[in-house]
Amino acid sequence: MTNDDDAVLDDPVGRSLSGRHAHLARRLGRAAAYVTDVATFSAVSTGPDARDWADLARLLGPGAFADLFSCPALPPPHWEPVFRLEGRQMVWPGGVPDPAPAEDGVVELGADSVPEMLGLVARTEPGPFWPRTLELGTYLGVRVDGALVAMAGERLRPPGWTEISAVCTAPEARGRGHAARLVTALAARILARGERPFLHVAETNTGAIALYERLGFTTRRQVTFRGFRTP
CATH class of the missing domain: 3.40.630.30 (Gcn5-related N-acetyltransferase (GNAT))
Structure with a gap:
């Protein structure tokens, strides 16, 4: 169950990178990621399209690890899965x-x-x-x-x-x-x-x-x- 007060928790990485952690962010278009050695987490816009995924790929580089944390959206099929882990917030x-x-x-x-x-x-x-x-x-x-x-x-x-x-x-x-x-x-x-x-x-x-x-x-x-x- 969610409400207006906790809706930001549906996108905790993206909302952190655009807010309190903006100084630790790398950005390209609507894609964002933490700087190297801080965290591996990355984020795309809500309801990402092909351009958003392409921007994230360019931002991270070829063959790079994209840790999408709890993002419900899946990248294009040619992105290689690395791990999947069930959890709770x-x-x-x-x-x-x-x-x-x-x-x-x-x-x-x-x-x-x-x-x-x-x-x-x-x-x-x-x-x-x-x-x-x-x-x-x-x-x-x-x-x-x-x-x-x-x-x-x-x-x-x-x-x-x-x-x-x-x-x-x-x-x-x-x-x-x-x-x-x-x-x-x-x-x-x-x-x-x-x-x-x-x-x-x-x-x-x-x-x-x-x-x-x-x-x-x-x-x-x-x-x-x-x-x-x-x-």
Whole structure:
């Protein structure tokens, strides 16, 4: 179920690239994509035509990876499919987290933490994360004895909303509530600036879905994530 307030979530990549993340966008015609090393996501107009797909192919280059995220439109048949993943989009129902999250031990992660963040992502595989992904928003982490063992951050930024993403915990640090603490801390910060949190999760990640539901997130819609190779 959607309404006027959350309609922008039907095109979170496109609305982010034309708004809060415009400074991180590459454009050609009505096609857009994030700059290299920030994100692989790209977008075309609502109801794209042949020219839009041709513009995206030229923008990305021949044989390039086109991560269309949750775009419902399919490219021309000669674009090679790379992956398809069923998932869901979840939203915060409103109000502040109860109880208010404790941020003891939670630290903001800066550019000097990127090598550690990339290492944690490689170990836990929460989803795409690149050397400049940190530029998308605030990233928080938990350190134990100086080592980064958990993190989460902000990714897509359609008007009025901020996506929570890259939620991951090192295997040796799981079961200690780090992910819940980081997600609620981010949700509180997002709400404090007058926006609403949302996130995406793969249907196969039942543990994460259960966690997000326990924290108060509800499913807005089912989505299919798709990636292609340009001709």
